[in-house]
Amino acid sequence: MEVPGRDEMNGLGLQERDGPAPDKSTGPARPVQLTVRNLVKTFASRQEIVQVIKDVSFTIGQGEFFTLLGPSGCGKSTTLRCIAGLERGDRAHIAVAGRVLADTDTGEFVPASDRDFGMVFQSYAIWPHMTVAQNVAFPLQANQRRQKLSRKEIAERVEEALNLVRLDQYGGRIATKLSGGQQQRLALARALVTRPDLLLLDEPLSNLDAGLRDHMRGELRAMQLRTGVTTLYVTHDQAEAFSMSDVIAVMDSGVLVQQGAPRDIYWRPKTAFVATFVGQTNLLSIMRPPVTAGSGIVSVETGIGSLLVNPASDRPIGPGDSVVIRPEDLQVTIEPPPAGRANVFRGRVRRPTFLGENIELEIEIGGELLMTRQHPRFAFGAGDEVYVELPVDRCVAVSGAAAGVGSHIRGTIGDPATPHKNAAQ
Amino acid sequence: MSADPIADNMRRPLASARLLTWLRDHWISLAAAAVLVWIVIIPLAYLIVFSFRSGTAAAPGDWTLANYALVYTSRMTHAALGNTLIYTMMVATLSMAIAGGLAWLVERTDMPYRGAAWVMILLPIAMPGMLSSMAWILLLGPRTGLINVILRGLLAPFGYDAPSGPINIYSMEGMIFVESVRGSTTLFLMLVAGFRLMDPALEEAASMAGARTGYTLRKVTLPLMLPMLLATWMYSFIGTLDDFETPLLIGLPAQIYLLPTVIYFTAYLSSSWGLAAAYATIFLLISVILVVVYHRVVLRRTSQFATVSGKAFRPRQIELGRMRWPALGLVILYFILAVMLPLLILVLASLLPFYRVPSIEMFGELTLANYQQLFSNTRVLRAAGNSLWVSFWVATGTMILAFLLAWVIVRQRVPGRVILDSIAFIPHAIPAVVVAVAMIMFYLSPAMHWTGLYGGLIVLSLALVTRFIAFASRTSNAAMTQIDASLEEAAYVSGARKVRVLARILFPLLLPTFVAGWIFVAANAFRNLNVSLLLSTPQNELISVTLYDYWERQADFSMAATLGVVLVVGLALLTVLARQLIARGYSGNE
Incomplete structure (x- = not known):
């Protein structure tokens, strides 16, 4: 992993005399799109009970690119899965655009199939028995009960989505015949084809090789700005978080430790953990x-x-x-x-x-x-x-001192502070 | 805070509304569970209850221990237990020895034509147990067996002039021989898999340390393989315990009773249903204990052993030198005993107008008349139709149930799915005869008799589903585990509900497994005798029962052989077709 983007260091040059100023790109407050309140999630196995999320709350503004950043096992993916409806929080209030999706006090729970989100999985989850176009058409067909579309309209929407990710040449191909980067774009097209209220991305770049990953970072952010879709991104990679996000929330051991603009997180860490992790x-x-x-x-x-x-x-x-x-x-x-x-x-x-x-x-x-x-x-x-x-x-x-090994500089040089880089989430 | 959403929901107000929502979300899981309980738990429970009652199945009487007292005091019980023990132990040991030798030759030596040897060793799978018993009776029957006739001719100059013998198939030795030869194929496959898991470096380290081949074999290879060999032996033991066809065809005429045949005899021939239920309960208990021991102790110990590294190796091959060709000779001998001779005598018998002691002259009388007669016989045709109907629906039903169960067990987070998994596995430990007896009693009982299902093809089919659900459930679970959960989750997030996800995502992905399992179940249902013999009536006869009837009651060996040959050819064709379909299914997905 490289040191956080050189672009930012250049940016710093302009502001040097002002010191680490608040991030200029944050802009005015946006209307709230996603609300997560008091999310608690426990996993129980035969041996032990692990509380993977300990009371996490945050909101995401409309059109915002929001990143949950943290080491593997910090609960960030579980948080995302609770929002997606793939897991049920033990305690939770989750609402999108004013619509309550889960509330453990009232017992409301909207299943994943009825939440109308787009999601890109770490493994892409491309259906191997379908063609590229069939993969993208599936969400439209599955949503017929909400939005009736004719065969022709579906074809147009599929075409449009494939255009967006520049896969329009590949519609008839069996999906598994695509390269890693193409599969990733296909997963994105499938997630965006229904024009969802919220786009969920679960470490989507971690299976790509380094060069492609850097490239896709830019593409992903450009796509998000173009479509304006509110995005929740989960990663352990600080470079991804810094380069794409409007807001970063750092998680550690099931707790949201700090939330802020990328520059705030970098120069104004609140804890030793945040400082060493980014x-x-x-x-x-x-x-x-x-x-x-x-x-x-x-x-x-x-x-x-x-x-x-x-x-x-x-x-x-x-x-x-x-x-x-x-x-x-x-x-x-x-x-x-x-x-x-x-x-x-x-x-x-x-x-x-x-x-x-x-x-x-x-x-x-x-x-x-x-x-x-x-x-x-x-x-x-x-x-x-x-x-x-x-x-x-x-x-x-x-607050706090250096935790784990190798996460800060103590007589070693050249060991970037990302001990979890290769750990699988 | 509890991690159990259902328990949480129950505690809050509006529990009934919540329950309704929960039922709506989980009706597929519930339906699958209900079917499973209906076909596995209820008949077994009824069987056990009935073993403590007097009267008949249709009109149970008072509670009593008389059935067990009778079992305990009966001389037949002691003889049957002793015979069963000898039979299962000897068959397990002998077929292990055969399978082990063959697997070693094919996997670990430089024997020539190993590819052809594979085929020769695996072909006996297509041979139903009933047919191989019949064939060996035709070959080794004391009076008319072909081999005995030839032997008597050869021995005559030395003063052997008895009208029968010298070999008598109707004996414990005969049963053990027939079943050991036939039962080796499955063990062969298990042992080959075991051999492949062994890290060749373990043996190479021994030879680097100066050990010769024989020494390495004794001191390294065998001890390393021992847990796996023990597990395979016990698997064979349990499987043989369930064996019904050899004890029925060879044991019964020789008055050698084993547990399955005792149950058949008491239930079917002497109609002592309470007594049969008691026998079946005891048999069930023995089998369940063995299966539990096998899984809890033997398999767990085996998996702990260091040879199993999860990688497939191609271990070093041992050079046989001058023994290469004799080794191949052994494989060919096995092939002759397991397939060639039985098949040849069946074909020969099917070409004779009526079966009698074979002689040179009779080659002039060979005719295809039997086949002509077979295909115009309405009884045979109706039975074949029944068998096709039953196999089709049993295979379809079993695989759909197994598919849904796998989904519930592997993917759905409903409470009790571990219990469901165990229930699906119970039939693995139920001997076929016990399934049959339990089904009869349950559907004859006052609670079910009014349905009129007893004696019909539906009960027969349900019994066969029970019989095969453990196998189907295991394979489906394994396949379901292989499918990345995110493929399913992606469909939910895309807006699809459970039925659509099952139909559009999981079913197509699991189709190769589904087809393979379907064909396996269909083929086995088609040739099944142990369940269908007890459950079929003249109105709904299956083809396997017709075959047995020709053989046993009508003593029409030629007709039986003719039907047998047609069956073997049909099953072989089905297997070939299956392999083609499976190969295509996989290539379509890759």
Whole structure:
């Protein structure tokens, strides 16, 4: 996995003096299309009872591209399946465009077949005994009880949907004879052919190879903008989430941890988990309760010394919590920076790795290792003494410390912070 | 919070309305479950209850233990138990030995013409048990058996002048021989599968450690295969326990009673239904215990064994050297005993105007008159029509029920589906004779007698569905598991309801399995004797019963042989047709 889109880093360049500003693309508030309230889901096996979703609530605005992002087993796919009607929540209130689909208090439950959604499955679920056109026609035929269509109208709608995904040449072909990317587009055409109220995408790109995946990312987003369909996307891949979403909701262990625009999630993580799950990051443990340093900024004690930081939320932070700073935000210089700058430390370059487009450095400061990326023309060598500035507006105090292994930088470089990349959902 | 939506729903107000909704959502599951309970649980329960009552099936009397007391004190019981034990153990062991040897030769050695050997070993499947017993009686009957006649001729110069013998098929040894040769084919397939699962590296490691072929075989291969061999042996034991045709055709004339024939005898020939029910209950108990042990202990232990790695290997082949051709000779000998000789004597018998001791002269009298007579005999034609009707509906009904059950068991999250799965498997442990007796009693009982179904083809068909549902349910479950759940879910999300999803998505996807299972069930229903002999009446005779009647009651061996030959040819054609259909079905889906 690559570091979150370079486009965003360029975008950052324009806004650099403003610091991590709120995402401009969010736009005005949209009318609510999907409401999920108090979703709880438990799976019971003979051995144990697992609560996979613990009280999740969120809304999606009309026409919005909303992504549930999280490691495998975090409950994101189950959330999607509850919305689709393929699972029943133990407790849930789910409504789309004002129509209640599931409410455990009133006992209402609309089965999947009557929800009028489109869905793309991770495996695509292309029916192997049908042709491409038959696959796309199926939802129209199955919906005859709601919307009566003539044979000719069905053919036209199928044609239109296949056009949309550029598969119009393949209508008569047996569906399994298509390539992976084509099957994926076919699944999309089938999901969109009824012009659904909501499009559900369950890790649709994870079975494609890397190049095709990047390409389909762009196609998918373009398609969504063109049709304006409200979309719920589930993935464990941060690059997919960042590049396509209007809103990202990060899930962990059945809990929705943070919801926001992509840039907010990246630069303003609320917890150490979010920080480490999206992109590489440096985490510094906070040792003592912080001291207020005016205008929302606090001073905390870390392994490299005293730091001025922004608290991520109103929740008080203290020992056991961490400071987050992205590797690309560190300012590394040979000469000392101008006097009066905060958060400046002397450090020693440990391991410079030339990667072409940038140079990766591990810098040791007071026994802690910080990881950074700098312009490749800086010729740092191992053992060089450098000045490192941690810009105050880029240091975020988040709750929690680094969890699992390899999810943050601790003396290792070049191991991107996506431990779950290959895990099957 | 409970994970059980139904229990949750029940607790809330408007329970009756909720129940109605639930029924509407799950009527397919409920219907399938109801049919299954009707054909499996109710007749068995009635059989067990009836074994504790006096009177007749149509008019049950008081509660009593007399039936069991009679079973316990009867000399026949002890003899039957002893005979059954000897018979099943010997057949299981002998057919294991034959199948094991053949499987080893075909799979693990460089014997020539292994492809042809495969066909020779598998062909006996087309031979119904009844016919192979008849053929061997014609070959080894003490007086008129062809082989005995030849042997007597050969032995005459040495002073052998007895009018019968030297070999008597009507003996325990004869039964064991006929059934072992015939029963090896299924075991052969199981053992070949077992051989293929063995990791060749285990043997190669032994030879790298310096072990010779024979030593490796004894110290590595055999111990590794032992759990699998034991499981196969027990499978064969259970299957032989259920065997009815050899004990009926060879055992009964020799007055060697086994459990199935005792039940047949008490129920049908002496009409002691209460006693038959008690025997059947005991037989059922024994069989169920064995099946449970087999699945709980033997199969589980086997699956834990390290040789089963889930991959199919092609293990190293052992070079037979000079023994290559003698090895092929053994396979050919097996083929001669299992297929060639029985078929030849049946064809010969069918060409004789009436059957008598074979001689050279009679080759001049060969005629096709029997066939002509057969195809113009209204009784035979009607029985054939009945058999076709029954096979068609039994196969269709069994497979549809199995398909729906698989869907409920594998996919529907209704409570009790595990129980449903177990019920569908119970018939696997019910001996055929027990199914037949239970069905008779249930449909003769005051509760069901008014329907007039007893003695009709419908009850016969239901009994056969019960007989085959375990097999059909297992294969359908396995096939259903293979189908990715998202294919079905995609259809629901597309707006399709359950009936449409079943008809348009799951049924087409499962069609190859459905067709294969259909043909298997149809062929087996067509040739079935153990259920139909008890359940058929002169008005609704099946072709297998007609065949038995020609043989046993009319002692018209030539007619029986003629009908037998036609049956074998028909079944062989059906099998070929099946293979073609299945091959086409699969290629259409890939």
